[in-house]
Amino acid sequence: MSIAVLFFVVACAVAPVDAAPKKWTFMVFLNADNNLDPYGVEDMNEMAKIGSSDFANIVVLIDREKGPATLNYIEKGKITLLKEMGEIDMGDYNVLVDFVKSTAAAYPAEHYAVIAWNHGSGWKDGHDAIIKGISYDDESGNHITTNQLTIACQQIKAALGKNIDIFAFDACLMQMAEVAHAIPGVDYIVASEEVEPGAGWPYDGVLSGLTRTTTPAQFAAHIVKAYAASYNGGSQGSSSGTQSALEMKNYAAFKDAVDGFAKAAMAGNYGPQFKDALNKVQKFYYRTNIDLPHFVELLKVTVNDAGFQTACDKLLAASAKLIIANGLSGYSTKNAKGLAIYFPASSYSFSAPYNDLAFAKDTLWxxxxxxxxxxxxxxxxxxxxxxxxxxxxxxxxxxxxxxxxxxxxxxxxxxxxxxxxxxxxxxxxxxxxxxxxxxxxxx
CATH class of the missing domain: 1.10.220 (Annexin V; domain 1)
Structure with a gap:
């Protein structure tokens, strides 16, 4: 897709003249202060193909690789510059919190969708350093860690007085149990188990599904469907990828099922079956990330123990309730079921700082x-x-x-x-x- 030139219209204030609440405010924390800069520009142009409406606001904070950050209001065919922000550190979670709080105050709505746009790494980076997060700012060298996401979401919920309706990641490798566990005060999480191509979300396709009557559950599912369609020979071409949506009201039951599965596994001696499942399970760019439902399905076939079978059934049922939408493109991700988890095949590949994660502390995984x-x-x-x-x-x-x-x-x-x-x-x-x-x- 060619990158169009953006035309900015300078506005005199951050807030609109009429700040009456709309149905939706769609806000994008677009950290392009890195090698993804051209894609950030392209994505804003995709948003402008749909634009804000009488029922939805589209607001973007973008920090570019070699330029100042700007706050923008996206209208159909027009990107309005609301404010020059100067050089900011989008690897600082406080900047994310301030963006969401100020945008919600200026553009109040019944529902809020917050999209974190950037490189993502699940809970660690490719060198096993415990980066654990998203929003890498090349200028500052900073990033938002998984534990800082917890703080950010807590503060945002306190400011809004309600849960964030949708917290989404237009980024790689973020749909993990470890990340979901770290995000409180959110109704739905949309993210990818696998790496995303540079073009990321098809924002015109995503926003075209947002109507006056769209519920958060419907919108989360639509994002998943639009993403998968765009990479199955659609607007973004053809590429293997994943996207899924989690309904977080079902997370507590899922966590209990994870613990039940872990207890059943530790009660037996299923080493050969686990080794076989780890060899066959759907893996992602980081080979230590495996698809959890697929892993359980494989073990259910090979472990002939009634108690363990019951634990598998309970975890699969809980996963099915948690994962409300799953979209795939290409062949290499065909066994991705919607939620990844950390399980290196060998002990020497296990990163000891994993034990510092809230998920590790709060579960038996x-x-x-x-x-x-x-x-x-x-x-x-x-x-x-x-x-x-x-x-x-x-x-x-x-x-x-x-x-x-x-x-x-x-x-x-x-x-x-x-x-x-x-x-x-x-x-x-x-x-x-x-x-x-x-x-x-x-x-």
Whole structure:
């Protein structure tokens, strides 16, 4: 899509002359102070194809890569400059809060949709650094972390006196259980499990579905449908992608079902089945992100235990109520069901700071993941040592790091008991194991 030239009409005030409440205010926090700058301009032009109306306001705060930030009111065929903002840090969650609060005050409405536009990384970045968030501002080097999203949404809800109707991410990899858990005071979340192409949302297609009578649930579902259609040979071309909508009133039941599933998993010894499911499950750009419903479906087929089967059924049912819309394009995302979660296949890939997330603290998911690592690692390594083969122990030691120290401690205890307490090994094997344990303790 070609990028049209924007024409700005300078307005004398932020608030409109007639600030009577409308049905909707659609506000976009458009952080283009990075390499996505051209797409930000293009998206504003897409919005202007529809424009504000007598029932909807469209307001955009855009910070460009090599220019000042501006606040804009989008009308059909026209983008009106409301205010020059100068250089601002859109990686600061306070700027997001101020934008939503001031826009809601100037353009009151029955329903509010807040769209965070930028690079997204779920809860971490590609180098396993715990960036955990969205809105990367190249000028400041700052970003909004997942934990800061929690604070921002709490403050916005307090200012509005109600939940945000829709909080959406036009960004990559944000539709994760860990992110949803961190966003209070929101009725619906719309986001992508997978990376989004640079063109992002088709804003003309998205806004064309907004009418005077559109409910938040209907609009959230429409965004998902419009996004998928645009990449299935539509306005954005053809590309694999995902988009889904969560109805957050059903999140508490989903969280309980996650804990029930985790308890059932830890009560058994299903290492081979989990390993097989992790090999087959739908993964995304970060291979540590897996599709949760697909993972549970795979395990339900292979684990023949009544209690575990019941836990799977409950989690799948809760997920179906939480995920009210799921849209896919392309082939590589065909098993994406609408919600991703963190589960690295190997313990050395597990990022220890994950445990600092509210989701990890408030659920048993991380305990279940660690239980899987401990059971499978110890069983394999100890069995191999019993058969005189130290290769799996040496391989584990070579990859061990600060991220899997909990698993390493468990393995050391198992080895000490089997090799030195129970014994029955020749002195050469015991000496080799002793040296490897010493090396492992220093990892």
């Amino acid at each position: 991380d305990e279940m993941v660690q239980d899987y690592y401990k059971k499978t690692t110890a069983a394999t390594v100890v069995s191999d040592v019993e058969n005189g083969d130290l290769s799996s122990l040496m391989a584990y030691v070579s990859t061990a790091n600060e991220n899997n120290r909990e698993v390493s401690a468990h393995l050391i205890n198992k080895l000490n008991f089997r090799v030195f307490t129970e014994g029955g090994f020749d002195s050469a094997t015991q000496e080799s194991v002793r040296h490897l344990i010493a090396e492992l303790k220093n990892k």
